[in-house]
Amino acid sequence: MKNIKSQLFRRPLIQILFLLLSFETLAQVPQVPKEMQFADLTIRINEQARREIQLDVDALHRNQIYFKSKADRANLYLPLVERELRESGVPDDFKYLVIQESSLIPDAVSSSNAVGFWQFKQGTAEEVFLRVDNQIDERKNIVSSTRGAALYLKKNNTQFDNWMCALVSYQMGLGGAKAYFGSQFNGKKVVDVDRNSHWYFKKFLAHKIAFENHAGANFVSNTGYLEEVRIQGPSSLQDLSSRLGISEDHLREYNKWIGRGDIPSDKTYSVVYLKQGTPPARPIVAQRESSSTGQQQTQTPTSGFPRISGNQQSATAPNQIKVNNIEGVRAANSVSQASFAKQVGMKPNKFRKLNDLDKNDPVVAGQYYYLDKKATKADVANHVVMPGETLWSISQKYGIRLAALKAKNRIRDDIDLSPGMILNLQEPRKRGEDFVMVSGSEYRKMLEALSANQTQTNQATATSQTSTPASQPSTTVTPSTAPVTRTPEPVRTEPSRTEPARTEPVRTETTAPVRTPEPTRSTETVNRTQPSSTSSSSRTVHTVSPGETLFRISQNYGVSVDDLKRWNNLPDNTIKVGQEIIINPSGTSTQSRATTPSSTSSSGTIVHTVSPGETLFRLSQNYGVSVDDIRKWNNLPDNTIQVGQKITIIKP
Incomplete structure (x- = not known):
């Protein structure tokens, strides 16, 4: 009897305790506001959308033990995420997206085989220069994968000028997001969210609301x-x-x-x-302090390299100009190395050596080349790496030997470069010394200066071409510092594949597929230039370089990964440095081996429809024109082109 009374007495106490805990949990759950900030946007949320988002916020907070564990794990990784986003110029709010994607579990794998912190599929990972093979998978590296995600988001935002659209493109892909949004949000700074707004953005808002008072810059992980x-x-x-x-x-x-x-x-x-313990004030990799002299000498995009002196009217003839105080010449047309070497009165091997060229690198119209030995150091101390630059383009810009540039920076390949990295051009980097990166704000200013300089140069060039007769002295124009890509590596064009996939299955939204228009046949066909050595007239053999993947090789040659695997009897996508890959063994492919313009007018203007895998560089080589010309003719702000896009080519 006594035990029964005791149990009856304890039961109400347990119920009261449960109610108190429930009220405490309810008090901790943040409420969805009518208006909030995301990146540089003001988000206004109507009542129906607020109820929908609140359900997700409540679900995230429902199990407080699990929620606190996830927040603690986030606080372990977010300092690194915040730094990479900041240095890439991506808003800090995107740190909540990595929580949404993977809960910051490094080896998370989705049902669609997306992997890692930011849930990249292999193809998309390789497009943002992450290494994925049986030795290394950078999707599981918090620093590399965040840098890749930032690159993806920032590139897509250039199409929208709206971070909400850029965020949704992470789930849909750029093509899908452009089809979904059109241009209705382009440049807008106020976004209204209602029942019809994209579910992925509403889910993101739920994660931001749920975690912003529990994770981020002002919080420290209990783990260390x-x-x-x-x-x-x-x-x-x-x-x-x-x-x-x-x-x-x-x-x-x-x-x-x-x-x-x-x-x-x-x-x-x-x-x-x-x-263990409390992190220092700047917990992530102490960066080398730059001296005032070093800051003054760090190259910005408007510093005017390469420096051209001499008779610039005759820059395409030898013995007329100096490039960075070294005998040089400007290529008038895109031709083979052998043809160009003959034009300047030099043996091809010597010309190739003076300019650090590989055997099959093309001579590109408008590019400056050296006719004498380059120096072992530049006239300035440092250079900040800009988007699209390669070690070769930087060495040509400053007239420094490629081997010397690599040695001074203890760097072996372009894959080691990151936008914003400061390279040494005079003094060698000490062994074990970390690379220094410019701050995010300073880097954004450099990008703006580069864009302004390119616009000014293009305007000056256009004015010179329309107003200056050929027989008169031409206007002197400082060469654009935009690098000329050395090898036909694809510019980061949006593929037809899907975006980085999410970890959790969600509501399916059907998006009409973007159809690539079939190019019309024309009487003129321009053969594709192959970026590797040809072993016979019927096939090409490519030797794998460090950092290359089957996907990247397939893009370079305009073939599919499945073709490469079939031609080489490969069981999977794994390849090794030095391995020889056969391209097109029978002389034909599942894809066309020639570029066919969509239409040709009587005036010599071609309208080309972009096919999968094509880049501006490849089009410039196919048609024998420069990348800058194509951008000028089509008013392109950068080298990004899309499948199905119409590109105007003016035949020389």
């Missing part, structure tokens, strides 16, 4: 904090473990992107490990 070291291999985890004084198992736990235990030598990788 992540320390980052930047390593360029080859280096084993065992060696790194001894050097850092932490266990190999610990390194594996926090660096699941390393598949075989070794860090390769193809680029610099960020390795993270957990440290």
Whole structure:
């Protein structure tokens, strides 16, 4: 009887305690406001959308133990995410997107086989220069994958000038988002959210509301904090473990992107490990302080390199101009190395060596080339890497030997370059010294200056072409610092494939597929220039370079990955450096091996319809014109083109 009374007495206490806990949990759940800020946008939410978003916020907070665990994990990784977003010029609010995508679980895999922190599929990952193979998967590296996501988002935002549209494009892809939104939000700074607004954006708002008072810059993980070291291999985890004084198992736990235990030598990788205690004020990789002299000498896009002197009227003839005080010449047309070397009275091998060219690199119209040895150091101390630049284009810009540039910076390949990275042009970088990156705000100013300089140069060139007779002295124009790409690597054109996929299955939205118009046949066909050595008249053999993937090779040659695998009897997408890949063994392909213009007018103007895998560089080579000309003829702000886009070509 006594036990029964005791149980009856305890039951109400348990119910009261449960109610108190429920009220406490309810009090912790943030409420969806009528208006809020996201990036540089004001978001106005109507009542129906508020109720819908609130359901998601409530669901995220329902299990407080799970929610706090997720917030704590977020606070471990977000300092790194915030830094990469800041330096890439992407709004800080996008840090909540990585929580939405993967809950910051490094090896998360979705039902559609999207992987890692930012849930990239393999093709999309390779488009933003992440390495994905059986040795390394940078989708699981918080620094690399965040940098890739920032690049993807920033590139897409140039099409919308609206971060809400850019965010939705992360789920739909650029083509899908453009079809979904049209131009209705382009440039707008106020967005109204209602029942018809895209579900992905509403889900993002729910994550921002749920986590903004629990995760981010003002919060510290109870676990500790992540320390980052930047390593360029080859280096084993065992060696790194001894050097850092932490266990190999610990390194594996926090660096699941390393598949075989070794860090390769193809680029610099960020390795993270957990440290106990409170993080320092600047917890992530101390950056080298720049002296005032160094700041003054760091190259900005408007500094006027290469410097051209001499008789610029006759710049296309030898012995007329100097490029950075070295004998040089400007290419009048896009021709082969052998033809150009003959024009300037030089053997092809010598011309190739003076300009650090590979055997099959084309001579590009408008580009300056050297007729004497380049220097081992430049006239300025540093250069800030801009989008699209390569080690070769930088070496040509300053007249510094490519080998010297690589040696001074302890860098081996273009894949190691990141926009905003400061390269040494005079003094060598010390062994083990971290690369210095310019701040996000300073980098944005440089991009604006570069854009303004290119516009001014194009206007001056157009004025010169229309108003200056050929027999009269031409207007002197400072050469644009926009780099000429050395090899026909694809510009980051949006593929027809889907976007980085999400981790969780969601409501399906049907988007009408974008159809690529079939190009009309024309009497004139321009053969595609192949970016590798030809072993016979019927096939091409490509030797794999560090950082290359089957996807990138397929884009370079305008063929599919499946074709490459079939031609080479490859069981999967794995390839090795130095491996020879056969391209088009029978002389034909599932894709056309020639570019056919859509239509040709009697005046010599061609309208070309962009096909999958094509880039501005490839079109310029096919038609024998320069990339700058194509951009000028079509009023293109950058080198980005889309499948199905009509491109006007004026035949020379």
